[in-house]
Amino acid sequence: MPKLTIDGKEVEVPKGTRLIEAARKLGIEVAHYCYHPGLPIAGNCRMCLVEIEKNPKLQISCHIEAADGMVVKTQSALAKQGRQNTLEFLLLNHPVDCPVCDQAGECKLQDYYMEHGLHDPKFDDNKVRKSKKAFPIGPNVMLDTERCILCSRCVRFTDEITKTHEFGIFNRGDHSEVGLVPGKSLDNPYSANVVDICPVGALTDRDFRFKCRVWYLGKTPSVCTGCSRGCNIEIDYDRLRPHKKAGHDRIMRFKPRENSEVNKWWICDAGRYSYKLIDHGRLVAAKQSGIDASLDAALGEVAGLLAKAREQGRSGRIGVLASPDMTNEELFLVRQLFREELSAALAFEMAEPAGHKDDFLITADKHPNRAGAREILGTGLAKGEELLARAARGDLVALLVFHWDIAALAGADRLAAAARGAPLYVFATHENRTTYAARFALPVANFAEQSGTFTNCQGRVQRIAKAVEPLGESRPAWKILCEFSDALRLGWTHESAESVFAELSASVHAFAGMSWQTLGHAGATWKQGQPQEAAAAR
């Protein structure tokens, strides 16, 4: 374990650690463009120059391995001057078209110019102009070679991470430019990650293009709900216009959030662009057979029905179809309310077509919380189809459906049969054929509009946070469940989803010892093998 000194502070790092990482360990950020912790070292931007004692020249800290007794100075006048000169060279042919560049505001050229540059340019010749300005290179990415500083991060990403090899750097000298290999298009399922790793505005997102300046964005850490991987994301929403108006979304984009245990730095394109579902096609008001209705009336009817069924001892004939799209907290409340209190007929799974999967991030299971649902509700439950069949037979007094679009999975005929047999109450985020067929459809908030936790396929419990207010009349499902409990006089006192989680961790073994504080924004994994054991024990 080499021990070295950086800026007067001693640090001990494993052998093979690069200086830039050792410095980061001390909280010292060395300016860099080409270095990326998820990619192989290239060392071609020359921005991370530091001064090493007994070394005649400045060295790039991303490439030099830490050695015992090294004395590194990142802030010496020489190092600063070196980085400034490097930056000046990098900016030689940069067009400085920040006003039209989407990267402006999160551009490393801007950041480091303010930090290291502020120089008077000595270059008074004409800048080299590339043949084409911005042009699309795939369904999701725009390329502007003039802005490129040839850090080759994108090339390394397609070579090493996706192994699709779309990018290359062509020509020589000041004519060299990044580009696609002839005959290829950047259309792999992880293509938009090159936008995130591009430190400048050369690669920009076509979807985000000109939609919003990045300094208008509010950022909330969350988890992608596209599949059971549970990739960590950051929800970027428009701070200036937090309320949805016609033609204007509140959520501007998703960005992957680093989590070395789950998704590292990456996210698939499908997950990245799933933000559109947050504002589009939403159920914003209670519907009675597809027509706007009073939410209070709908809630009152369901609550009254539950109370009446319990009074008459028929609560076992209430069908509840929960969903693996619900948070752990909501599933726990479902368990408490419908199993512990009412002993209702409970299910949370339905037969679904197998989803697309790959060997990197995308999983076949398209629900964010199936592991949590299995842990909390148990694995031995009936399938949703059985509940539908019971409803169609007239065996149920009511059928409560959370999130599932039954019409799409089981067919409109079986839905209609079930709806004829028992009153159907659907708690949904989006309008679909099931909400039209329901006696009442009640709007619930989606994952961007509430706080909670999901358990991903690895058994990792990860927090989501509220980024925007629930749309229209919708409210989080856990609040609706608490309202039902009030109607049944169960004496629940949950003020927030966090208090629900505290109760969950106290009563469900796999979550034991966890709290929102200990989870943080990186999450925590329950013990391997625990879920099955717990389920078997039950």
Place this chain on the structure above:
Amino acid sequence: MEPMILDMLLKAGLGLIILGMVLNIAGLLTWVERKQSALMQDRIGANRAAIFGFTALGLLHGIADAVKMFTKEDCMPKGAHRFIFNLAPAISVAFAMAAFAAIPFGNTLTLFSRTINLQVAELDAALLFVLAAMSIAVYGVILAGFSSNSNYAVLGGMRAASQMLSYEMSMGLSILGLVLLNDTMNLQEMVRAQGGTWLGFIPRWGVFTQPLAFLVFTTAVLAETKRAPFDLPEGESEIIGYFVEYSGMKFGMFLLTDFIETVLAACLVSVFFFGGWQIPGLHATGFHFPWGTTIPLPPLAVSLLGVAAMMTKVVFFNWLFMALRWTLPRFRYDQLMHLGWKILLPASIANVLVTAAWVAWRG
């Protein structure tokens, strides 16, 4: 019988002429006020009201104002005393105009062998009549404040009442000296007594015999008109007085009262202290200059010259009052009371005592 009816008709005609004249002067004063203040302040003044593009130097604004006043909605506050609320502006304007009956606008006029006294009401106690009329006009103001059912109007009415009563006192006392000197309360007689000169060139006007009374009376009568610097009862620009609840022509009548009273004040100052229709050196037969020259004039011309002299004096004092109004800032309330009770009243009493002593000594 017949001469009496003719006399009555003549007096009625004279009354109508004077009334029309006074109202016209009052109307013109709105224009004068705008234009004079504008000239004093390097502005142009109202010049936009036009008929077919003809603005007549802004004179039409008076007409436009009248049209506006008459066509405005006439509001009455909830809970106001309907009868008194309607009566108050009428009292104000009617008694202000009634006072003109006793003002002599000229000497006797001889037409077609009839002698007409150019004074509508030949009252021996004309002075008392004028003071009484002006006092009753105060009632209009007070009643307006009290009948409006508005705290602000009541406060305005209170301010008006205390101010008017304070200055009425000094006003009455200051003229007492003139009454003692001239031994009459008939205004026509008083004017006649101011004819002639001392040493041939100083007219025997009241302003020279009673200079202190002139200052006191002018100040007091200005206070009676409720205009700056004595506009605390009104305070149009900010505090708002007794007529805060009035609108339309009723408000217009209060406004008109102010201007009529200004004319009245000018008339009274001319009559008491500047010889009314007297022109120095002009006698019943023509001009007699001190160095012996005479210009003989027919009696009709002399009478008309007298009327013209009176008008000139009235116009001058109107101008002076306007100039004062646009020169001086408003008094503070304590200053107002201080001036009224501690300066004007003692001064007028002293004036009466000194005059009385002089009259007694002279025999």
Place this chain on the structure above:
Amino acid sequence: MAANVKVLKRRELTWWENTFLPSIYAGLVITSRHFFGNLAIHISHVFGLRKKERGSTTYQYPEEKRPLAHRYRTRHRLMKRDSGETRCVACMLCETICPAHCIAIVAKEHPDPDIEKMPASFDIDLGKCVYCGFCVEVCPEDAIRMDTGRLDIAAYSRGGMILNFDHLMNPELPVLDPAKPVAR
């Protein structure tokens, strides 16, 4: 504490000053000087004399406009390129810096890739604008200026106070027409 307090005694007025007559006289002299001086000038004007002197400092506003200082900030306009297009590239710096949040821009793609970006809509709510001029100073393209000299800003509705892209490009248009409120 009291060391720095300077007590100023008011001068006692003399008996004669206490009557206020000298002050009133002095005031009347001043105002009368203006009155007769201006009156003389106005009368001279009628006869075509002393044309160079002004009897008043009044500007007869709608007909006669007061000359504006060169730096005076008036209603906004958007500048044009030689081709007649807007210079604005919708960088939103003005929208960002605006302390009154009166600017709302939506960007779109410009057909010329060398320009790349242009506003799809550009609204300024004059009802909110505080005329600070920050938008002019911050603009990197000299695309917005406040030099139209137009101060006649009034409308019958709040919606009527909103200038859209066309109005900003053509500042001579009578935009705040009460009969046609500008749609948002």
